[in-house]
Amino acid sequence: MSRKLLEIENLTTSFQIGDEYYAAVDDVSLTVNRNEVLGIVGESGSGKSALAFSIMRLHNRAKIEGKIKLEGIDLAKASTSDLNKLRGDKLSMIFQDPLTALNPLMEIGAQINETLILHRPKMSKQERYDRVIELLDLVGITGPEYVYQQYPHELSGGMRQRVIIAIAIANKPQLLIADEPTTALDVTIQAQILDLIRELRDEMDAGIILITHDLGVVAEMADRVAVMYAGQIVEIADVHTLFENPLHPYTRSLLNSVPTEGQDRLHVIQGIVPGLQHLPRTGCRFAARIPWIDESVHEENPLLHEVTPGHFVRCTCHSYFYFPEKGKEEITHGDT
Numbered sequence: 373m374s375r376k377l378l379e380i381e382n383l384t385t386s387f388q389i390g391d392e393y394y395a396a397v398d399d400v401s402l403t404v405n406r407n408e409v410l411g412i413v414g415e416s417g418s419g420k421s422a423l424a425f426s427i428m429r430l431h432n433r434a435k436i437e438g439k440i441k442l443e444g445i446d447l448a449k450a451s452t453s454d455l456n457k458l459r460g461d462k463l464s465m466i467f468q469d470p471l472t473a474l475n476p477l478m479e480i481g482a483q484i485n486e487t488l489i490l491h492r493p494k495m496s497k498q499e500r501y502d503r504v505i506e507l508l509d510l511v512g513i514t515g516p517e518y519v520y521q522q523y524p525h526e527l528s529g530g531m532r533q534r535v536i537i538a539i540a541i542a543n544k545p546q547l548l549i550a551d552e553p554t555t556a557l558d559v560t561i562q563a564q565i566l567d568l569i570r571e572l573r574d575e576m577d578a579g580i581i582l583i584t585h586d587l588g589v590v591a592e593m594a595d596r597v598a599v600m601y602a603g604q605i606v607e608i609a610d611v612h613t614l615f616e617n618p619l620h621p622y623t624r625s626l627l628n629s630v631p632t633e634g635q636d637r638l639h640v641i642q643g644i645v646p647g648l649q650h651l652p653r654t655g656c657r658f659a660a661r662i663p664w665i666d667e668s669v670h671e672e673n674p675l676l677h678e679v680t681p682g683h684f685v686r687c688t689c690h691s692y693f694y695f696p697e698k699g700k701e702e703i704t705h706g707d708t
């Protein structure tokens with residue numbers, strides 16, 4: 373069986389603002405294998421959630437171009453009824469905000485039960501009840517029989533997030549997308565949830581897309597990492613290579629803005645990701661945020677280059693990049 377689970381080819385997702393369409397995901401191609409966690413990192417507004425929502429086909433007014441093949445089925449072209457069959461079954465997502473993702477008026481057990489009724493209609497009532505209890509237990513909720521009858525507001529944030537995960541994994545998805553699954557949680561709960569996601573990958577041979585701002589989480593969890601900036605992937609590599617030898621100025625700036633022991637000064641990335649209407653659409657999109665780098669070193673139409681097997685970086689400017697705090701004589705690839 374092929375290890376490739378998801379193959380995204382030249383995906384562009386655009387939103388209409390006024391009379392124009394603007395791409396929030398711009399010509400993205402990537403693969404997720406079975407039993408693999410692909411981390412996606414980037415600042416707010418870089419297009420990570422837009423990519424996740426495109427894979428789930430949850431945008432109702434976006435224009436989607438390109439291919440999103442899940443085990444050969446092109447989700448970009450799938451009908452609503454086919455998507456309804458796939459979502460919550462082969463394909464699942466853990467959303468950022470556990471409170472808004474749950475129905476406040478419905479008991480926890482009934483909410484998990486719903487997805488079983490929808491996708492496993494042949495299960496008996498007793499089998500479904502047993503499965504819900506099993507799922508609550510699996511996500512580390514103690515007293516599952518009691519929690520079954522509780523309402524979302526009666527649970528802590530960490531427990532609600534576990535319920536969301538129980539719903540997402542109820543039907544053993546092949547692809548699980550986790551969008552900032554632990555942002556709202558304290559550190560101990562965060563570690564437990566991440567362990568759980570790792571177990572899922574191994575037990576279900578699932579592919580996982582983990583979207584996060586937190587580079588520590590990525591370092592710990594991901595097998596490969598894609599760095600997104602302004603709707604594009606600017607670097608992709610296995611996790612070890614990305615942290616040991618980051619090349620793109622954006623990746624290096626992100627890594628260099630994380631405090632480490634013995635570091636006297638942090639690099640602050642200048643500016644912010646521009647809004648959709650103001651994104652540069654030609655040239656190196658990161659150029660404006662590294663104005664001390666000579667314009668001539670950017671490619672006119674930056675492409676992803678494979679620098680070593682499996683390590684891709686966009687634009688040739690990485691060869692000339694240095695941190696202003698360190699000075700030009702410090703140019704060495706990956707010296708963060």
Ligand SMILES: Nc1ncnc2c1ncn2[C@@H]1O[C@H](COP(=O)(O)OP(=O)(O)OP(=O)(O)O)[C@@H](O)[C@H]1O
Nearest residue numbers: 387396414415416417418419420421422423647648
């Ligand atoms: N439905 C929409 N209509 C118009 N613009 C949108 C829509 N959804 C997202 N955008 C824009 O697309 C760009 C990418 O947004 P997205 O939410 O994907 O970023 P992100 O990297 O996930 O950020 P965050 O980490 O804050 O969730 C932003 O400029 C955002 O304002």
